[in-house]
Amino acid sequence: MTSMTRAIQLGRKEKPKRGSLLLLIPGIASVVLLGILPLFIVARNSFAVADNYGGITDGLTLDNYAKLLDPVYSKTLLYSLGLGLLNTAVCLVIGYITSYYIVSRPAGKQGFLLLLVIIPFWTDFLVRTFAWITILGSGGPIAGVLGIFGIAGFSLIPSNVAVVLGLLYSFLPTAIFPIYASMRSIDGSLKEAATDLGCGWWGVQRRVILPLTRPGLLGAALLTFIPTMGVFVIPVLLGGGKDPLVGNLIVTLYTEFRNQPMGAAASMLLLILMLISMVLVGLLLQRSATKGSSSRTKRSSTEKGA
Amino acid sequence: MNTQTTSTIAPAVEIQGLSKEFAGHLAVQPLDLTIGDNEFFSILGPSGCGKTTLMRMITGFEAPSSGRVLLGGADVTAVPTRNRDLNMLFQSYALFPHLTVFENVAFELRVRRVAKDEANRRTREALELVRLGHLGDRKPDQLSGGQRQRVALARAVVSRPKVVLLDEPLGALDQQLRKEMQYELKRMQREVGITFIYVTHDQEEALTMSDRIAVMSEGVVQQVAGPEDIYNRPETRFVAGFIGSxxxxxxxxxxxxxxxxxxxxxxxxxxxxxxxxxxxxxxxxxxxxxxxxxxxxxxxxxxxxxxxxxxxxxxxxxxxxxxxxxxxxxxxxxxxxxxxxxxxxxxxxxxxxxxxxxxxxxxxxxxx
Structure with a gap:
């Protein structure tokens, strides 16, 4: 026993040696080489000047960002923001309902239902998008059924409806997981307590389940909103490329216009939007955590008044 | 929910031929029980005896397979839980973690749209009753087990329901606190004048606090009597063996x-x-x-x-x-x-x- 305690003491006293720092090198190297360095290059390029052959000359300018304000580009930005918000809202609503259903099933069945959500999530993004072309297209089941009733020539490809459906389908799993995770941890007796204290179904949702699912909902919003704007396959394949998203804009700027600095600027813009929404979500989470202290000041003032 | 129309003569709770079947197994056999106004009534039995099921049928969380539940003389068998003039104190306390102690206690009054001043006053009163007036701003996770239990009790009595059902509320507390709370619960019940239905497997709790005790075993009420009678004049072998030595x-x-x-x-x-x-x-x-x-x-x-x-x-x-x-x-x-x-x-x-x-x-x- 004494040797064991000595070993523990030794283990505590020992400072990390060179050996353990060596072990950290692969991790640090991959973060620096694959994450920080490319990001730095993109950030640097966004201030650079493009030459006529698609290359980058040195120089420092804000022109690339200024050009993004041009109506041609800002229209895409606004459209992306709108579509991102719409997709997020719909994903949250459907994600909430789906999670609520899964959580209410017996524990044994929940795993299976989650698997049904996960399987499409594992399937290749492109394959799933092509599947929607088949479903919504002229040869698909909807067109077939409508054909029986004599409505010929139905096709939703390309259309904005198809884009919205495609985005929803793609991001629903990412929305469901965090919502499900926070909803599952809610003690079932809370629902009964709320019912006992006079809440109907809607009251239970509004006063208990929804506020307690808030962290999951905010997480889901974060995972849906920004990636939606960065999507470039769906607007092209399902929407015919008429209304591009920021993702398409970046691809176009890099590959077709051969204007790397502007592409970099658009990428940075997306990154900034992401950081802003993360900060917003962080603030919202903090607010829900300190909600008690704000209502304290409110109450003590009414008490003084009474 | 306070209904003013209930007559004062009618017992708080009447159970008539109430039973519950789960997948062919009778968890509660048809039983009759009358619980008086302002009574501290315990349902005592080992785990799996059907006491929890019986309680959940009274609250309305479970629908009975047969029989009726009357609250203050009115048949509430088909009335949903939220419209029954009773509250429950859950074993886990079921305090809302996102609300403060004050908001937890005020919850029912807010749901039932009691005027704000009135609701605040009654909430403060309920918190005073459980001697937690100073902790209204805390969140439940900042409280000790005993304090949480008091908050749950305040929340259950704040609307002055006809009946409060307590599901083994002392189970999670340590021995000393449990003894203290036994007297506290009894004191509070007298103070608020609400019928308490106390579900427990702990004979000592039941004997200490109750006006009357129903001893249950295997879905059957074995005996209903005061603590002294239950102890000294057991009517069945089970009651004698379960209570005391x-x-x-x-x-x-x-x-x-x-x-x-x-x-x-x-x-x-x-x-x-x-x-x-x-x-x-x-x-x-x-x-x-x-x-x-x-x-x-x-x-x-x-x-x-x-x-x-x-x-x-x-x-x-x-x-x-x-x-x-x-x-x-x-x-x-x-x-x-x-x-x-x-x-x-x-x-x-x-x-x-x-x-x-x-x-x-x-x-x-x-x-x-």
């Missing part, structure tokens, strides 16, 4: 036996006497129930009255001694106050022979 001596009740001094023969112990609560028309198997502390033990002397028993074990518990005595082939438990032991049997040791006897009124005979 009791000698259960199997015997045969002769035909036509009745009255306060029925003689029965217990194998190994010989002829003993006890109270038979009913008249038997034919010979029936029965059990003689006698509590260890009701057995008088005396030194064995030539010609002494009582049954002879040999001391098998002798245990000192502070205020009293516990004895296991071998009587014929049976082991009989007896207890002896420390005072009596010092006075009458100072040199008692294992292997000694003692004489056991009890007054007929201290033993009960029940039909099996």
């Amino acid at each position: 009791c000698n259960l001596l199997d015997t045969t009740v002769p035909e036509g036996a009745a009255g306060d001094e029925v003689e029965v023969v217990v194998d190994g112990a010989g002829t003993v006497r006890g109270v038979l609560g009913e008249t038997v028309t034919s010979e029936r198997p029965g059990t003689l129930l006698v509590r260890p502390e009701r057995i008088e033990v005396r030194p064995d002397a030539p010609g002494a009255a009582g049954i002879a028993g040999v001391v098998e074990t002798l245990t000192f518990l502070g205020e009293e001694w516990h004895l296991h005595l071998l009587v014929g082939g049976l082991t009989v438990k007896a207890s002896l106050s420390s005072l009596a032991k010092e006075r009458d049997l100072p040199g008692l040791s294992m292997g000694d022979t003692l004489r056991l006897s009890w007054r007929p009124q201290d033993a009960r005979i029940v039909i099996r």
Whole structure:
């Protein structure tokens, strides 16, 4: 026993040696080489000047960002923001309902239902998008059924409806997981307590389940909103490329216009939007955590008044 | 929810032929129960006896398979939980973690749209009742177990419901706090004048707090009586064995036996006497129930009255001694106050022979 305690003491006293720092090198190297360095290059390029052959000359300018304000580009930005918000809202609503259903099933069945959500999530993004072309297209089941009733020539490809459906389908799993995770941890007796204290179904949702699912909902919003704007396959394949998203804009700027600095600027813009929404979500989470202290000041003032 | 129309004469809760079946198994057999206004009523039984199911049928969380539940004289069997004039104190307390203590207690008043000033006043009153007026701003996870329990109680009584059901509320507390809370609960129940239905497997809790106790086993109410009657006059073998310590001596009740001094023969112990609560028309198997502390033990002397028993074990518990005595082939438990032991049997040791006897009124005979 004494040797064991000595070993523990030794283990505590020992400072990390060179050996353990060596072990950290692969991790640090991959973060620096694959994450920080490319990001730095993109950030640097966004201030650079493009030459006529698609290359980058040195120089420092804000022109690339200024050009993004041009109506041609800002229209895409606004459209992306709108579509991102719409997709997020719909994903949250459907994600909430789906999670609520899964959580209410017996524990044994929940795993299976989650698997049904996960399987499409594992399937290749492109394959799933092509599947929607088949479903919504002229040869698909909807067109077939409508054909029986004599409505010929139905096709939703390309259309904005198809884009919205495609985005929803793609991001629903990412929305469901965090919502499900926070909803599952809610003690079932809370629902009964709320019912006992006079809440109907809607009251239970509004006063208990929804506020307690808030962290999951905010997480889901974060995972849906920004990636939606960065999507470039769906607007092209399902929407015919008429209304591009920021993702398409970046691809176009890099590959077709051969204007790397502007592409970099658009990428940075997306990154900034992401950081802003993360900060917003962080603030919202903090607010829900300190909600008690704000209502304290409110109450003590009414008490003084009474 | 306070309904003003309920008559004051009607009992708080009436249960008529209520039963619950789960997948072919009767968790609660059809039973009748009447619980009076302002009564502290306990439903006592081991886990799986159906007490929780019974409670959940009263609250409306479970729909009964048959029978009716009346609250203050009105049939509420088909009324959803939220419209029943009762509240529940959950075993886990079920406090809303996202709300402060004050908001938790005020919850029902806000849901039922009580005017804000009124709601705040009543919430403060409820918090004062449980002596937590100073902790209104805390979140539940910043409270101790005992404090959480008080918040849950305040939340349950704030709307002055007709009935509050308590589901083993002291189970999660440590021993000392539990004892304190027993008296506190009783005090609060008297103060608010609300019927408490207290569900527990802890006989001590039930005996300490209750006006009346219903002892349940295997979906059947075995006996409904005051704590003293439950303890001293158990009507079934189960009640005697479940509550406190009791000698259960199997015997045969002769035909036509009745009255306060029925003689029965217990194998190994010989002829003993006890109270038979009913008249038997034919010979029936029965059990003689006698509590260890009701057995008088005396030194064995030539010609002494009582049954002879040999001391098998002798245990000192502070205020009293516990004895296991071998009587014929049976082991009989007896207890002896420390005072009596010092006075009458100072040199008692294992292997000694003692004489056991009890007054007929201290033993009960029940039909099996």
